[in-house]
Amino acid sequence: MLSKDIGIDLGTANVSIHVKGKGVVLDEPSVVAVETDTRRVLAVGDEAYRMVGRTPGNIVAIRPLRDGVIADFEITEMMLKAFIDRIGGRSWYSRPRILICAPTNITSVEQKAIREAAERCGAREVYMEEEPKAAAIGAGMDIYQPSGNMVVDIGGGTTDVAVLSMGDIVTSASIKVAGDTFDSDISRYIKAKYKLLIGERTSEEIKIRIGSVHSGARNDAIDIRGRDMVTGLPRTISIHSEEVREALSDSVAAIVAAAKTVLEQTPPELSADIIDRGVILTGGGALLEGLDLLMADELKVPVLVAEDPMHCVVKGTGYMLDHLDRMSRKKVRL
Structure with a gap:
């Protein structure tokens, strides 16, 4: 019988899940593809992420978490259920104990929303911890x-x-x-300087491939494609690390x-x-x-x-799952 403890890093960009005794078993983007008229879930995680910016009118790829908190309660619940099913199904985990990490400054209302989403996914008990604490433990401190x-x-x-x-x-x-802010900084900079519209996936690719914030760190360039705001036609430009540094400086x-x-x-x-x-x-x-x-x-x-x-946060949840007795006094009761 598998252990009934699951640790979840419910991130704005990615959801990672740690199962006690098995380690990190899932790490996928926090994206859900939904049919707009029926609200039927078509895909979650990696599959849904591939649809971002590429869906027809009747399908929308939603990020149900914004700024570290639940922006769309119903979709978050569907996403959590899908991920828990994917790691072996709720049939394996008859009422698991779930530990979820959240940012330090979320309100009691936001805590309650996260807690309820976990309970509806079949949790027997829900523990909540601050992300930086889990991150520090996961980093080996x-x-x-x-x-x-x-x-x-x-x-x-x-x-x-x-x-x-x-x-x-x-x-x-x-x-x-944080990371999403960096992406929007890059797309805003390119829109202002080159009159070129790019999607969020392109912004993220620029950040990962040539992003730099220190003058001695990187000196690369990348060709990117987008839509010209003047002609409305596709156009290719070259972006340099120095420009990304400029775009990210305020954030x-x-x-x-x-x-x-x-x-x-x-x-x-x-x-x-x-x-x-x-x-x-x-x-x-x-x-x-x-x-x-x-x-x-x-x-x-x-x-x-x-x-x-x-993976520091989700690894930290793994350690905390092994020491839930230390945390039981901190269990959130709302």
Whole structure:
């Protein structure tokens, strides 16, 4: 009989699921393709993501999570059910215990929405934890010691910054500037400079392939295609890393400012620990070329990118599932 504990990183960009005893069993985009008139789900995850920007009028590819919280409750529930079925079906997990990670600053109403979605998927008990805590554990930090650990978790919808000690968050900040913001910054920049319209998948491809935020980090170019705003016809242009750096400068500055604010609010003893241990970057945004160098320059402390930053949160849920007794006092009761 399989263990009945499931850890879910319910991200704006991706949903990752950890099953106790099996590790990370699913990591797919948080996208659902739906028929507009019947609300029938046609595809979820990778299959639905391939449809983004490419669907006929009667089919729409929806991202049901925005800025780290549920924007479309019904679709989120359908997506969660589909993913839980995909990892072996709810028949395997007769009423599992589910641990879900959420941003630090979500409201009690938003917490309740996430909790109810999990309960409707058949959860026996629902535990909720803050994302930066799971990210720090997944990155290999021992946050249960009386020493300071700082993590910057840059996801799809939110960036969570936290200093942790003794198993809890000491100071934190959460801002709605993250991977999705970077994508829209790039498309807005290209629209303004080249009068070219590009889709969100193209923006993301530019960010991943040539994105850079530090002058010494990368010097690449890529050809991209879009629709000319003047003629209405397809056109190809070449984009350079330097332009992406320019496009992302304001958003990256906001993340640096959030990290500075958290450091300023941190007790001096813990600040001394952070100087020794450094700041750990997690989440998909941590893969942005040169971000660690830029933040090290700005914060005047060492900054390191976690190993496998995309999966730190879901790996952290795995550890927490093994130590649910530590968390039972923190179970959310709404």
